[in-house]
Structure formats: C-alpha cells, structure tokens
Amino acid sequence: MIGILNKSIVLALPCVPQGPGRKRDVKMKKKSSCWSAAEATTVRCFRIEDYDAVIALWRCAEGVGLNESDTRRAIAAYLRRNPRFSFVAEQDGRIIGAVLCGHDGRRGYLHHLAVAERHRKRGIGRQLVAVCLAKLRQAGIQKCNLFIFASNAAGMKFWARTGWKLRTELRVMQIRLDNSHRSRGDCPC
Numbered sequence: 001m002i003g004i005l006n007k008s009i010v011l012a013l014p015c016v017p018q019g020p021g022r023k024r025d026v027k028m029k030k031k032s033s034c035w036s037a038a039e040a041t042t043v044r045c046f047r048i049e050d051y052d053a054v055i056a057l058w059r060c061a062e063g064v065g066l067n068e069s070d071t072r073r074a075i076a077a078y079l080r081r082n083p084r085f086s087f088v089a090e091q092d093g094r095i096i097g098a099v100l101c102g103h104d105g106r107r108g109y110l111h112h113l114a115v116a117e118r119h120r121k122r123g124i125g126r127q128l129v130a131v132c133l134a135k136l137r138q139a140g141i142q143k144c145n146l147f148i149f150a151s152n153a154a155g156m157k158f159w160a161r162t163g164w165k166l167r168t169e170l171r172v173m174q175i176r177l178d179n180s181h182r183s184r185g186d187c188p189c
C-alpha cells in the first residue's frame with residue numbers, strides 16, 4: 001500500500017524479516033508480527049543534503065560504478081538540471097535507497113539505482129524506479145534507458161523482472177570531452 005505524506009510517498013511494506021545480523025530488529029519483530037509505523041519507508045526527492053549518505057550507499061552497492069561525475073558538485077549540478085526527478089528511500093531518517101533520474105527532452109535516463117543490502121527484496125527498488133518513470137511520463141518522455149555492467153547478473157534479473165527489455169542490437173559508444181584519460185572510477189556510462 002502506498003500513501004502520500006507531505007509530498008513524499010510512504011510505503012507500507014509487507015511483513016518480512018529484516019535478515020540476520022540485526023538483533024535489535026529481530027527482538028522488535030518478536031514483539032510484533034508486523035513492521036511498526038516507525039519502520040515505514042518513505043520515498044522522497046533526492047536533495048543535495050543527502051549526498052554523503054547516498055554516496056556511502058553507492059560505495060557499498062556492487063553494480064554501481066562511481067567516477068568524476070559523482071562528486072558533490074557534479075551531483076548538485078545534475079539535481080539542478082533535473083529538479084525533482086531523482087529520489088531516495090528513507091527509513092527512520094536513514095537513507096536506504098537512491099536513484100538518479102533525468103532526461104534530455106527525448107529520452108529519460110536512470111543512474112545508480114541502489115538499495116542497502118539488508119533492505120532488498122521488499123519492493124523498494126521497484127518503487128524508486130516507479131516514481132522516476134511517473135515523473136518522466138509527466139514530462140512527456142516516452143522511453144527511458146539505463147546503463148548496466150554486463151557482469152551485473154543480479155541487476156539484470158531485477159530490471160527484467162520489473163519490465164525492462166535488453167536491447168541486444170545496441171552497443172554504447174563514448175568519447176571523452178575533458179582532455180583527460182584519467183578516470184577516478186568505473187562507471188558503465
């Protein structure tokens with residue numbers, strides 16, 4: 001079930017265990033068979049103030065490659081250029097999911113979708129993508145693309161499961177415009 005609260009989306013998630021290694025939450029679950037209200041997940045717009053938490057999340061997410069386009073300054077510029085298209089998922093004030101989204105007037109693009117490992121498989125990734133796609137639709141964009149490492153088998157399963165098609169007839173080509181052959185990271189785009 002999804003509700004709107006102060007322009008954020010609150011997800012009432014199904015009653016599922018949170019996984020091993022979280023003794024406090026396991027105790028909480030014993031008291032109640034369902035998530036408490038405090039454990040509701042909120043999806044809201046990505047603000048530059050979220051940068052430190054989001055970059056920490058991305059650093060831990062296999063399948064997300066970071067480079068010079070992910071500095072605070074670069075992300076701030078991206079968010080300014082695509083206002084209110086990117087989202088974070090929050091639980092108890094902690095960021096547990098994030099995605100960048102934007103468009104160039106023709107196609108939409110998603111980058112760096114990630115959900116913290118212990119919160120996966122509860123619909124948060126799907127919901128983050130859904131709010132981005134709704135925004136793109138609202139802006140009149142008809143198709144959305146994303147880049148994924150060919151080695152990211154788990155990511156491929158997620159995208160296929162949520163309706164995305166692999167364009168096997170296409171390849172990505174790229175040229176550097178910054179006179180630099182240095183890259184501070186690895187990113188599929």
Ligand SMILES: CC(C)(COP(=O)(O)OP(=O)(O)OC[C@H]1O[C@@H](n2cnc3c(N)ncnc32)[C@H](O)[C@@H]1OP(=O)(O)O)[C@@H](O)C(=O)NCCC(=O)NCCS
Nearest residue numbers: 063113114115120121122123124125126154155157158161
């Ligand atoms: C990919 C990722 C964002 C998915 O987030 P999530 O919150 O676990 O995804 P959801 O719970 O919304 O899953 C949606 C559907 O995909 C399926 N799915 C998710 N991860 C899957 C996996 N690893 N293998 C198979 N299916 C998977 C879920 O079972 C669910 O299917 P259902 O609706 O039939 O139950 C998360 O695994 C992640 O952060 N991965 C690392 C970063 C990454 O690779 N990002 C993609 C970059 S292109």
